[in-house]
């Protein structure tokens with residue numbers, strides 16, 4: 044029988060839920076899944092019952108993804124443009140495909156890390172404004 048007591052954010056260091064979110068796991072226990080679909084969070088953890096569905100990462104994950112990938116892709120584009128051995132009709136589609144794949148891989152991980160960090164800061168706790 045699974046342990047249904049929800050772990051408290053105050054009892055663990057903030058990096059642990061961040062790493063659990065990065066691995067697509069529940070930030071509270073690390074056992075349950077974080078996502079029901081690609082970027083759709085589960086309402087509550089199947090293993091510990093933590094209400095991770097109420098944590099909203101909002102615009103943080105896309106912004107952080109752009110901030111991380113932007114300089115890397117700009118440098119890669121600059122380097123590939125200076126290569127005269129590869130034709131542009133190969134490098135541009137290859138760079139575009141790489142950029143799309145990199146965003147698709149990085150975005151759920153960054154969202155998970157932000158959800159983990161928000162959970163560590165008490166983001167999963169009931170809000171006073173929801174009571175009334």
Ligand SMILES: [Zn+2]
Nearest residue numbers: 069072088091
């Ligand atoms: Zn859990």
